[in-house]
Amino acid sequence: MPHQNRTLVDIYRKMSLIKQNDDRFIAVIKAGKLVMPYYSVRGQECIPAAISVRLSKQDTIVTIYRGVHDMLAKGVPTKLLWAELAGRVTGTCKGKGGPMHVTHPESGCMVTTGIVGASMPIACGLALAAQVRGETHVTIANFGDGASNIGAFHESLNLASVWKLPVVFVCQNNLFAEHTALRDGTSVVDISVRAAGYGMPGVTIDGNDPLAVYDAAGVAIARARAGDGPSLIEARTFRFNGHVVGDSGDYIPKAEYAAAVAADPFPRYRLYLIDGGFASDAELDSIDGEIAREIDDAVEFALASAQPDLAELRRDIFADELV
Amino acid sequence: MNEVRPPAKRAAKVSTIQALNWALEDALEADPRVIVFGEDVADRQGGGIVKVTQGLSGKFGDLRVRSTPISEMAFVGAAVGASIAGLRPVVEVMLMNFTAVCMDQITNHAAKLRFMSGGQTHVPMVIRTMTGSGFGTGGQHSDFLEAWYCHTPGIKVVAPSNPTDAYGLMRSAIEDPDPVMFIEHMPSYWAQGTAPERGIFVPLGRAAVLREGTDVTLIGYSRSIHDILPVAEKLGTEGVSCEVIDLRTVSPLDMKTILASVRKTGRAVVVHEAVRSFGPGAEISARLHELLWGVLKAPVQRVASKDCPVPFSKVLEQGFIYSHEEIMAAVRKAMAG
Numbered sequence: 001m002p003h004q005n006r007t008l009v010d011i012y013r014k015m016s017l018i019k020q021n022d023d024r025f026i027a028v029i030k031a032g033k034l035v036m037p038y039y040s041v042r043g044q045e046c047i048p049a050a051i052s053v054r055l056s057k058q059d060t061i062v063t064i065y066r067g068v069h070d071m072l073a074k075g076v077p078t079k080l081l082w083a084e085l086a087g088r089v090t091g092t093c094k095g096k097g098g099p100m101h102v103t104h105p106e107s108g109c110m111v112t113t114g115i116v117g118a119s120m121p122i123a124c125g126l127a128l129a130a131q132v133r134g135e136t137h138v139t140i141a142n143f144g145d146g147a148s149n150i151g152a153f154h155e156s157l158n159l160a161s162v163w164k165l166p167v168v169f170v171c172q173n174n175l176f177a178e179h180t181a182l183r184d185g186t187s188v189v190d191i192s193v194r195a196a197g198y199g200m201p202g203v204t205i206d207g208n209d210p211l212a213v214y215d216a217a218g219v220a221i222a223r224a225r226a227g228d229g230p231s232l233i234e235a236r237t238f239r240f241n242g243h244v245v246g247d248s249g250d251y252i253p254k255a256e257y258a259a260a261v262a263a264d265p266f267p268r269y270r271l272y273l274i275d276g277g278f279a280s281d282a283e284l285d286s287i288d289g290e291i292a293r294e295i296d297d298a299v300e301f302a303l304a305s306a307q308p309d310l311a312e313l314r315r316d317i318f319a320d321e322l323v
Numbered sequence: 324m325n326e327v328r329p330p331a332k333r334a335a336k337v338s339t340i341q342a343l344n345w346a347l348e349d350a351l352e353a354d355p356r357v358i359v360f361g362e363d364v365a366d367r368q369g370g371g372i373v374k375v376t377q378g379l380s381g382k383f384g385d386l387r388v389r390s391t392p393i394s395e396m397a398f399v400g401a402a403v404g405a406s407i408a409g410l411r412p413v414v415e416v417m418l419m420n421f422t423a424v425c426m427d428q429i430t431n432h433a434a435k436l437r438f439m440s441g442g443q444t445h446v447p448m449v450i451r452t453m454t455g456s457g458f459g460t461g462g463q464h465s466d467f468l469e470a471w472y473c474h475t476p477g478i479k480v481v482a483p484s485n486p487t488d489a490y491g492l493m494r495s496a497i498e499d500p501d502p503v504m505f506i507e508h509m510p511s512y513w514a515q516g517t518a519p520e521r522g523i524f525v526p527l528g529r530a531a532v533l534r535e536g537t538d539v540t541l542i543g544y545s546r547s548i549h550d551i552l553p554v555a556e557k558l559g560t561e562g563v564s565c566e567v568i569d570l571r572t573v574s575p576l577d578m579k580t581i582l583a584s585v586r587k588t589g590r591a592v593v594v595h596e597a598v599r600s601f602g603p604g605a606e607i608s609a610r611l612h613e614l615l616w617g618v619l620k621a622p623v624q625r626v627a628s629k630d631c632p633v634p635f636s637k638v639l640e641q642g643f644i645y646s647h648e649e650i651m652a653a654v655r656k657a658m659a660g
Contacts, residue, residue, distance in 0.1 A: 062404070093441035103440035110407055110444065115431050121400020122432065128401050129408030132358055132386055139404075152427075155397035162392060316442040317476050319500040 007053055008278045011210045012269060014049035017291050018069040019266050024295050026245055034086055036099050040241035041069035046265045047172050047235045048073035050213035051140060054221050060108045060126045062119040063142040065100040067112050070142050075107035082298040088305035095308045117150035119143050124156050127165035138166045138224040146177025148191045157198040166224035169232045172207060174239040179251045195232035207235025208265035336515040342486035343375045346493035347413060349521055351383045354411060357497060358387045360398060361415025365390040372417060373512055395425035403432050406448040411497055419454035420463045433502040434477030449496045453507040455546055456644055462632040467597035472504045473574035479527055480574040482506040484548035486516040488571055491525025499527055508545045530577035536566035539590040539657050542581065542607060544570040547594040554650045563658060573603055585611055589620035590657040594650055599627035621660020624653035
């Protein structure tokens, strides 16, 4: 548990940013100002918020198409993220990546992949580089419950364990793989038990409890930094807006959905901070207000930015521009 | 560059295996960012199934040269990650058919990350892989699959035909800032050729004119060069003057060299071991027809393997791959055109 109020408030700040940003993305998409497939992260705020306060700028993450929360928590600037999602030349990737491929090495967000399971082999490689160079940086491999059923998960956990790579596998288990419920597509109740098959520690935690995430991340990151190898954290959570914006969510049992929304981690954590005397209502309101303005600026910046030049089609294929 | 070893260490003739071993050794020596991994590549596992990596783990240590589990998806993906982090991984995917099990990491990630990141990251990795029919290895251990990768923007495809090029192209591939699929022809691994001068770099994307001629241009790479050269020799005695181009890099194509030659000869025959349909021969032929229409004296001919999986039976295997007679027939057809 983080004993310093500052850390608790830092986690809140990240959660507020992720939540407000997600709400705004959806509003802007629904208003027809941006067109993209958007995989909402609402409901999963706690996980990267509480992990990222354990990370340095040199630590790296790999995330997936549902990864805007991971990016923001790691420090990808809101403005650049919005511009990328708007496909503008000012975006992190000059508008060439889009929501599923945001990259921002400066903040340690090295790869975002649209392929289920592909984050894990790449995370092994980032961790391998740290190991070869004798650095103590760690890599966080984010993925969902669905990805724990693809071969890359099993190959990567085995490789990371055999090579004692400084990587933490974070399975953000939101209970649905696209439209298939965990129970219908996964052989085990707790994905974390799979860690034992690869000789590494595995824990299942409440991913909607920032303190539980903070503690589990602390243990796994310390183990990785010490050169003792990888860990698997299964953080249980829920996605409030279905697989992709526009998804009706008909396949989610109504009672299950209602219970998840009633346990919304964001207001719950806010209440925890106030009730525990870690922060005042006014302080948190002020943080929310700052973030709202930051997002206003980001939206304005993105929509006012120039479209990329068609010459970009010849650039970044190889180091030399195509002729 | 131009690092020359004492002559005592150099044999006049070496195999491609030896040349590649030297290239990896010299690259590991020259650049601490270079790491080598793949199945059985370390000395404890025998230094690679054909010994290309023999001695490297002993000399450079287990941190930089290591054997992997049989997990192509994980270790090729790990090479992607390590190269993004600034290393220069050279990974061995034992056989080209096995690249199919890690296609996602090659085509969706290695080849695309520079573009999708807007140039913020790049993937300077080399995938070494061997292939080739003739050893009775059947349908899943022998295919030339270069067309798959040539059809993927963002990855270069290299296929040397001799030890010197193997050495020089490998050194260049490792130094190249982008991913390279490096195809080694297994049946000619042991063939002796001129020993490379250690330290030389053969540039990627540059073909070599191996034989000058005036009547027809024969274009090949990897194995087919071993077939084209004797055929060109024979045709020479019959009064047909053949120019021979070894592409060395299949993608990107060295169109400058190809066009200069075909402009001169007016005729071209492309020969490759990959199956005929949708192969590199089709691309080269299409480009020549687009760019040299009116200059060509005959349609471009293609000689390739039959459009079927590589068969096991020796008789079928020999029938699968083109024969020297087929190359000659294609040249005669071009000459008659």
